[in-house]
Amino acid sequence: MKLVWLIAMIISSLTGLMAQVPNAAPSLWEQPAVSLADEIAGILGPGQAHLTIRNLSTISTGEIPAIRRLLEQDLKNHGVLASGAESANAIRITLSENMRERLWVAEVIEGSETRVAMVHVEPGTAPQAQSTTGLTLRKQTVFTSKEAVLTMLETADGLVAIEPEQIVIYNHTSEGWREQKRVGIAQTRPLARDPRGVILPSASGDGFEASQAGMVCSGSFQPGQPTGEWKVRCHESDDPWTIVQPSVTQTGSANQGTATQMDVGVTPFKAFYNAARNYFTGVVAPSLGVDLPPFYSAAILQRPASGAALLINGIDGKVQIWDGPSLKPVSGTRDWGSDFAALNSGCGAGTQIIASSSGEAPADSLRTYELPALEAIPASAPLAMDGTVTALWTAPDGKSVFAVVRNAADQYEVDRVTASCNQ
Amino acid sequence: MRWTVLRQVAINRNPTLATKTRTWRGWGTLCLVLAALALPAAARTRPHYGDTLRVEVEGDPWQQARRLVLDGLTAIDADGNIHPALATKWKSENDNHRWQFSLRPGVHFHDGSPLTSASVVASLGTDCATNCPWTAVHAVGSSVVFTSDSPMPNLPALLAGDGYLIALTESWGGTQGGVIPPNAKGTGPFQFTAFNNGALILEANDACWQGRPFADKIEIVGHKSIRDQWLDLSVGRADLVEIPAEQLRQAREQHLTVEASQPVELLALAVADGGVLGDPHLRAAIALAVDRGALSNVIFQKQGEITASLLPSALTGYAFLFSADHDVNKAHELRGGLTPPPLTLSTEGNATMQLAAQRIALNLREAGFNVQVTPTGKPQHTDLVLLRLTLESNQPQAALESLLLGVGVANPVLESAPAGLFRVEHEFLDTHTLIPLLYLPRAYAVGGRVRDLRLSPDGAPQLADVSLEDAP
Numbered sequence: 001m002k003l004v005w006l007i008a009m010i011i012s013s014l015t016g017l018m019a020q021v022p023n024a025a026p027s028l029w030e031q032p033a034v035s036l037a038d039e040i041a042g043i044l045g046p047g048q049a050h051l052t053i054r055n056l057s058t059i060s061t062g063e064i065p066a067i068r069r070l071l072e073q074d075l076k077n078h079g080v081l082a083s084g085a086e087s088a089n090a091i092r093i094t095l096s097e098n099m100r101e102r103l104w105v106a107e108v109i110e111g112s113e114t115r116v117a118m119v120h121v122e123p124g125t126a127p128q129a130q131s132t133t134g135l136t137l138r139k140q141t142v143f144t145s146k147e148a149v150l151t152m153l154e155t156a157d158g159l160v161a162i163e164p165e166q167i168v169i170y171n172h173t174s175e176g177w178r179e180q181k182r183v184g185i186a187q188t189r190p191l192a193r194d195p196r197g198v199i200l201p202s203a204s205g206d207g208f209e210a211s212q213a214g215m216v217c218s219g220s221f222q223p224g225q226p227t228g229e230w231k232v233r234c235h236e237s238d239d240p241w242t243i244v245q246p247s248v249t250q251t252g253s254a255n256q257g258t259a260t261q262m263d264v265g266v267t268p269f270k271a272f273y274n275a276a277r278n279y280f281t282g283v284v285a286p287s288l289g290v291d292l293p294p295f296y297s298a299a300i301l302q303r304p305a306s307g308a309a310l311l312i313n314g315i316d317g318k319v320q321i322w323d324g325p326s327l328k329p330v331s332g333t334r335d336w337g338s339d340f341a342a343l344n345s346g347c348g349a350g351t352q353i354i355a356s357s358s359g360e361a362p363a364d365s366l367r368t369y370e371l372p373a374l375e376a377i378p379a380s381a382p383l384a385m386d387g388t389v390t391a392l393w394t395a396p397d398g399k400s401v402f403a404v405v406r407n408a409a410d411q412y413e414v415d416r417v418t419a420s421c422n423q
Numbered sequence: 424m425r426w427t428v429l430r431q432v433a434i435n436r437n438p439t440l441a442t443k444t445r446t447w448r449g450w451g452t453l454c455l456v457l458a459a460l461a462l463p464a465a466a467r468t469r470p471h472y473g474d475t476l477r478v479e480v481e482g483d484p485w486q487q488a489r490r491l492v493l494d495g496l497t498a499i500d501a502d503g504n505i506h507p508a509l510a511t512k513w514k515s516e517n518d519n520h521r522w523q524f525s526l527r528p529g530v531h532f533h534d535g536s537p538l539t540s541a542s543v544v545a546s547l548g549t550d551c552a553t554n555c556p557w558t559a560v561h562a563v564g565s566s567v568v569f570t571s572d573s574p575m576p577n578l579p580a581l582l583a584g585d586g587y588l589i590a591l592t593e594s595w596g597g598t599q600g601g602v603i604p605p606n607a608k609g610t611g612p613f614q615f616t617a618f619n620n621g622a623l624i625l626e627a628n629d630a631c632w633q634g635r636p637f638a639d640k641i642e643i644v645g646h647k648s649i650r651d652q653w654l655d656l657s658v659g660r661a662d663l664v665e666i667p668a669e670q671l672r673q674a675r676e677q678h679l680t681v682e683a684s685q686p687v688e689l690l691a692l693a694v695a696d697g698g699v700l701g702d703p704h705l706r707a708a709i710a711l712a713v714d715r716g717a718l719s720n721v722i723f724q725k726q727g728e729i730t731a732s733l734l735p736s737a738l739t740g741y742a743f744l745f746s747a748d749h750d751v752n753k754a755h756e757l758r759g760g761l762t763p764p765p766l767t768l769s770t771e772g773n774a775t776m777q778l779a780a781q782r783i784a785l786n787l788r789e790a791g792f793n794v795q796v797t798p799t800g801k802p803q804h805t806d807l808v809l810l811r812l813t814l815e816s817n818q819p820q821a822a823l824e825s826l827l828l829g830v831g832v833a834n835p836v837l838e839s840a841p842a843g844l845f846r847v848e849h850e851f852l853d854t855h856t857l858i859p860l861l862y863l864p865r866a867y868a869v870g871g872r873v874r875d876l877r878l879s880p881d882g883a884p885q886l887a888d889v890s891l892e893d894a895p
Contacts, residue, residue, distance in 0.1 A: 056736075056743065096740040099685075099817070100503065103740035103841055116744060118842045146504065193612075193634035193888065194470050276635065278469050296469050317468060338469035388875075409502045 029067050032121045036104050037074030039117035040091055043108045046079030049089035057097040067095070135347055135368050135380035136422055137354075139415040142402070143170070143177060149404050149412040150197035151391055153208050160219065161414075162197040162210050167217055169230050183232040185215050194278040198241050201396055211241040213275035240270035240285050244300050244310075245396070269310070271298065279315050288322055296338040299394070301371060302351045311353065311371070313338055321374065332369070332376035339389060343368065344398035347421035352379050354401050354417065356389040364389040366403060366417055386413065470875055470890030475640040478886065479652040479661045481773075484623040484645035485605045490879070491625055491641065491886055492533075493588035493609035494633075496524050496543070496567070497579050499880055503738075503818040505579050509538060509589055509610065510567070519574035522557075524567045524582075530632045532591045533614035543567050545592040556581055556828070556835065573835055580821030585881075612636040612887035621645060637890035653868070662873050662891070663884060666866040668726040669775055679868040684882030685817075686728045686735045686862030690718075692783065693808040693830065696856045699763050700806055706855035708757035709807070712790035713783055714749040715860050722779045727861030733826055733848050735862045738819045741845050745852065745859075754790035765793040770809035780809045811863075817880035819844055830857055 053068050055061065071093065072082045080091075090109040097103055102121040107114055143152065143159060150162045158171040158180065166184055170177040197212040207220035217234040245268050271280040274294070282292040288310070295312040301321075302308050309323035311330070319333040337356035344351050345368070352368040353376070365382035366389070387407035394401050400418045407413060480487050496510040510524035530538040540562035547560050547567075556578055557569040569578060581587070594608035605623055606615045612633060613625035623643045627636050647655070652664035656679075666674045666681060668688075674681050692713065694706050710731075719727040728735060731745035766787070770780040777796070784794040797805055812829055816822040823844055824836040832851065838844050851857070865882030872892040877885045 094743060096736070096743065098740035098819075098841075099737050101740070105741055105744065107744070116842075116845070118741065118845070120740075120841060190630055190632060191634045193636060195634070276629075277472055315469075315471065410500045411502070 029063070029070055032102075032104055032119050033067065033070035033074050036093070036106055036117065036119045037071060037078060037080070039119065040075060040106050040108055041078030041080050043115050043117060044080055044089060044091070044110070047089065048081045048083040048087050049091045049108075050085050050087040051075070051082040051091045051093070053093045053095065055095045057095045057102055059095055059102075064095075135345060135352070135419045137366060137368065137380050137383035137417055137419050139366075139383060139385070139403070139417045141413050142416050143414040145412045145414075146410075147412065148195070148406075149391075149414055150195055150212065151199050151210075151393060151404070152402060152414050153199040153201065153210075153396075155208075155221075160199060160208055160210075162199055162212060164191050164195045164212075167210065167219065167232055167234075169219070169232075181230050181232070183217075183234070185212060185217060185234050187213070187215055188236065189214055189275070192276065192278055196273070196278055196391065198243060198393070200242055200245055209242070211237075211239075211273070213273065214238065238272075238275070240272045240283075241280075242268045243271050243280070243298055244269035244394075269298070269300065271295075289325070290322065290327055292322075292327070293318075293320075297340055297392070299340055299342040299353060301342055301353060302344070303372070304349060309371075311340070311342075313340060319376070321371070328374055330371065330374055330376055332378075335367075336376075337364065337389065339392040341392045341394045341401040342398070343394065343401050343417075343419060345419040345421070346399075347419060348379060352419070354392070354419075356392055356403070357382070363387050364405070366392075366401075368419060380419065383417065385415070468874075470637045470888075471892065472635075472637050472890070473639050474891040474893070475642060476638040476663065476873070476886060476889055476891060477661050478641060478643045478663045478884075479647045479655055480643060480645050480665055481647060481649060481652070481667075482645060484621075484643035487643050487645075487883070487886075488605060488613070488615075488623055488625060488641075489585060489588060489603070490611070490883060491613040492605070492607070492611045492615060493590055493603070494611050495583050495588050497583040499580060499583045499816055499818055499821075501817070501877075501880060503816070503880070505583065505818065508583070509543070510582075513579055515575075515578075519576045519578075520571055522569045522575060522578050523563070524569075526565050526567065527632060528565070530610050531630060532594070532610055533608040533628060534591065534594065536591060536608075538589070538610055540565055540567050542591055543589055546589045547587060548592075556824075556833075574837065575835060576837055576839075577818075577821040577824050577835065580816055580818045581825060583821075584815040584825060613641055616640075633887070636887040638886070641886055656868055656870055659870065662870045663876070663886075663889075664868050666868050667775060668863040668866065669722065669724045671726045671864070671866050672724050674866070674868055680871070680873075681866055681868055682876050682878055682884070683864045683866035684878045685737050686864050687814045687880070687882040688863040688865060689730070689733070689735075689810075689812040689814065689826070689859055690727065690779070690861040690863060691810050691812060692858040692860060693810055694856050694858060695806050696854065698806070699766060703855060704757045704759065705761075705763060708754040708790060709787060709792070710855050710858045711748065711750045711757065712754040712786050712792070713858065713860060714786050715747050716749065717786075718779055718782055719861055722775060722782055723861060723863060727863050730859045730862050731852070733852065733857075733859055734819055734823055734844070735814070738814075738817060738822060739841055739844060741841055744845065745848070749786075751786075751790050758791050762791060762793070765795060766807060767797050767805040768794050768807040768809065769797040769805040771811060776809060776811070783807075783809065813881055815881050823847060827851065 055064055092107040094105045096105055104119045106117040147163050153160045161168045166182055169181040171180045192213055199208050199210040202209050210217045214236055215234050216237040217232060219230055219232040222229050222231055270285040272283040274281050279294050279296050282294045284292060293314045295314045298312045300308055301311050309321050311321050313319050319330045320327045321330050335357040340353050340355040342351055343354050349370050352370055354366050354368050356364050356366055363385055365384050367378060367382045368380040369376040370379045385405045387405045389403050390406050391404040400416050403415045403417055405413050494509050496508055498506045498508040500506055509527055511527045513522060513524040515522050526540055544560050544562045544567060556575050558571045561568045590603045590607035590609050612628050612631045614628050616626045617624045621644055625641045627639050629635050655661035656664045694700055694709055700706055715729045719725060719729050729747050730742055731747040732742035736742035768780055768784055770776040780796045784796050787794045812826055814822050815825050820836050820839045836847055838847055867884055869876055874890045874892055876889050879885050
């Protein structure tokens with residue numbers, strides 16, 4: 001039997017399809033159904049055909065009847081009527097997919113001849129996860145990039161993303177993020193394989209200060225006609241990074257030299273970074289009067305009863321707290337990953353720690369903890385993230401944290417994580 | 424299809440001739456030890472620097488090490504997107520007949536000499552004596568220019584493949600068509616230091632343009648049986664070992680920490696299109712006679728994805744359009760009552776492939792063919808060759824061109840949409856000179872101290888990104 005294959009292809013760019021959400025509105029499938037019906041009618045012409053649909057994709061079974069109705073209606077509009085199995089003609093539709101997109105394939109069978117039509121449909125988005133007990137954590141994806149994002153800062157009308165080799169400034173438009181400026185950091189030494197960076201609003205409020213291994217960059221917005229312009233300058237520097245900045249709600253004056261407990265949280269806290277590795281050396285400014293071990297992350301925890309404390313996560317995996325003369329180990333942190341950040345949720349004790357963890361799950365999760373003493377007590381259910389958390393930091397206002405997540409497709413998404421108090 | 428090329432493919436993809444009969448006694452004990460090792464994972468931490476990663480493989484250790492020592496001009500991510508590597512940008516001209524790749528500045532080979540366009544041209548010249556997608560390659564300033572009489576729409580993706588990695592030719596005195604040896608100087612995250620007692624020793628390249636790798640050293644011990652690899656993993660002598668597809672289920676049952684790729688290895692039967700099998704009906708009969716289900720269920724323990732398509736369904740979504748039916752009656756019909764002269768079938772040689780070849784021979788005998796399986800280790804002209812072809816790219820267009828190139832069909836794939844790729848595949852497969860059978864994953868088991876293992880699109884472990892939990 002000789003088969004003659006006629007291939008037809010229509011590219012339908014459908015944005016915002018939420019195909020993986022159970023019981024998603026059938027209207028989401030309207031456009032691909034119209035396109036496929038057009039193709040089928042072009043092959044078959046008006047008449048009757050036995051229509052079968054099989055689903056090899058992740059579209060939920062509950063949505064198939066709605067898709068079938070749409071296809072039947074669209075075929076009918078072209079004069080193709082779905083009939084019983086006795087029909088000489090058959091339309092075999094397969095809802096398929098590959099790793100990038102959905103593909104709807106129609107095999108149009110007339111006697112011994114089979115012809116094929118295909119329509120591809122962009123993939124949908126995964127449903128948002130949500131925790132339900134204690135504090136409730138919610139995440140909102142702010143920004144997604146194919147390039148690695150080390151950290152990010154929101155500006156008045158956009159954001160500044162630090163990539164391993166570049167600083168990228170985006171504007172927010174009605175169509176999403178639009179790249180406004182891209183500046184090379186121009187490192188002279190090889191990049192680290194697990195690069196990190198920090199970015200903070202500048203003191204003047206119209207720019208930013210960013211630190212990346214061996215480099216410091218500053219950016220300022222120059223108002224002008226019609227939209228103004230960003231000036232960004234980078235230079236080599238081994239100065240310590242500002243890793244904790246007092247939030248706008250904290251005021252006070254700091255002593256020079258060695259810090260006291262009262263100073264913590266009211267003065268910028270800086271730490272020297274090992275540019276050839278991925279951690280801070282343990283040398284900090286102002287000095288705490290104790291030797292800190294090398295650490296991955298640090299956060300200031302404001303506690304109503306005992307005042308501010310500095311929490312660090314050592315590269316040996318030990319979480320320790322400094323609230324005065326010495327470092328003390330914190331228990332209950334066995335599930336913590338390397339990254340954490342303080343969150344001023346206003347719930348419970350006021351400030352919590354959000355820590356990353358993974359356990360045995362393929363993706364990381366975030367969870368809030370309270371530290372009334374020397375034990376971390378979970379304050380929320382874990383919030384599942386879409387991949388590996390590669391960076392976590394507190395937003396400038398202290399009321400949310402940002403997480404960079406590298407997903408299975410090696411894309412980087414920046415999520416804002418907020419907490420609400422359960423009644 | 425050029426038969427000599429096919430034959431060479433079979434030989435090239437047979438680095439190990441594991442002809443010894445495996446002794447299965449003792450596997451049970453080993454599995455119990457491995458199960459006891461399956462400890463709960465600790466929370467994820469940032470990768471630690473330091474220590475030595477110990478890898479064991481059944482084949483040539485250099486096959487595993489090539490991508491650690493050498494880089495390509497481009498790279499492909501898990502999503503099939505092409506990224507800059509040693510080249511930072513590229514552009515095509517003259518309807519894809521000319522491509523210009525700009526080299527990344529500041530990159531050095533392991534001996535400290537700079538990466539230049541001349542060194543890239545020299546390396547590509549030795550890599551690729553035949554079957555190159557280009558006609559000529561030239562150094563132009565800090566760029567490398569490829570030209571061809573045929574369009575090369577997929578060149579950036581193809582250059583990410585293993586066949587086009589860049590080595591400093593002077594470091595090993597490369598010659599046209601030569602194979603780059605382990606002691607060649609590359610630009611990759613690790614550099615060769617020694618071969619000790621069968622172990623290839625690599626040391627971290629502190630000045631690597633991609634960043635220093637986390638492990639200080641990698642030791643790759645080659646030519647180890649799977650049983651010995653698993654034993655070494657169980658007693659802590661190895662950190663990463665191989666799991667053949669047919670033992671994947673067993674590994675999972677033992678709760679080993681397994682990383683398995685998408686289906687990336689195509690098991691296929693190459694059929695000579697001349698001589699006895701010059702009749703396309705006979706080749707079509709062979710395609711119908713092979714029972715893929717039995718191969719998958721019995722030989723590969725249900726770990727294979729049955730296919731009659733060149734590209735796996737995960738890349739295209741249309742693989743189901745190619746029928747993988749087993750129909751002995753129709754095979755008899757197509758043979759037309761003729762009993763062809765005896766056919767010979769050879770394979771790459773390891774025990775599982777031998778079993779698969781025997782199974783296929785049995786199927787073909789049921790369909791009226793007289794087939795003899797040739798012994799391993801004796802490459803010779805045969806009518807049928809059972810091959811394993813690795814999907815080197817997850818970019819469908821480049822993957823298809825690369826697979827076709829691998830079996831001697833050097834036609835650029837100009838189509839990029841699924842419908843166009845389907846047409847190209849259909850036209851080629853309609854000749855029945857290559858019969859896709861199964862897609863198999865590549866898999867590895869790792870010890871408890873290995874962190875952040877990811878597999879590249881071709882299923883190879885990305886060891887430069889691995890860190891060790893107990894590193895100081």
